[in-house]
Amino acid sequence: MxxxxxxxxxxxxxxxxxxxxxxxxxxxxxxxxxxxxxxxxxxxxxxxxxxxxxxxxxxxxxxxxxxxxxxxxxxxxxxxxxxTTDWISEEGRKKLKIYGIAPPEESTPDKSLVSNKPKVVHCPRCHSANTDMVSFFGSTPCKALYTCRDCKEPFDYFKCL
Ligand SMILES: [Zn+2]
The missing domain is CATH 3.30.300.130 (Fe-S cluster assembly (FSCA))
Known part of the structure; x- marks a missing residue:
């Protein structure tokens, strides 16, 4: 056993x-x-x-x-x-960043969807808040595609639920 x-x-x-x-x-x-x-x-x-x-x-x-x-x-x-994305462990959030995916920024639900107020998503590489959403659907439906205006790198953002 x-x-x-x-x-x-x-x-x-x-x-x-x-x-x-x-x-x-x-x-x-x-x-x-x-x-x-x-x-x-x-x-x-x-x-x-x-x-x-x-x-x-x-x-x-x-x-x-x-x-x-x-x-x-x-x-x-x-x-x-x-x-909800709140259940992702601290360890998990660290791993996401290292992998190049921005972990969920705030607790659920994803208010930016209803309020039209763009959510500030930090670049997982240079931590800049100067980012833009390129597409609401990234490589999978769970992620959105962002681009960083500082380091010019595109990255996936793990959407909040
Ligand atoms: Zn960056």
Missing amino acids: NTKEQIWSFLDEVMDPEIPVLSVRDLGIIRNVETDAAGTTVTITPTYTGCPATHIIEEDIRSKLKEKGVANFTIKTNISPAW
Whole structure:
């Protein structure tokens, strides 16, 4: 039988399909891990519901636990409360920046959508606030494409939810 700590460390090896530097643990989508005599229960809250990655993540968790020889596990999906970008760990935010993606700037929801007031997004490379949104949809629907007016580099911004 596996301990909770072991299960958490296995889950730390499951990477987000869209942002391969972030584990599902960094993303904060693992809500709970329970182990008892009957087996292991992992509770996940999927990220963006419209995101095609959601299904892949569950499959990846399944195959990782199988690979590690975890017997009798169940993956439960909990959609309430909904996942928000606030759940991304500090460690995860650091990794995002290193990867060149600007982490979400403020708590949910993304008010700039309704207020038309442009959100200040900091460039992950030079930390300048002098940035422009090029496209609301970046390389994936979860990201927006920005460009930095100081270092002239385009970058992805992880949209807030
Ligand atoms: Zn810059």
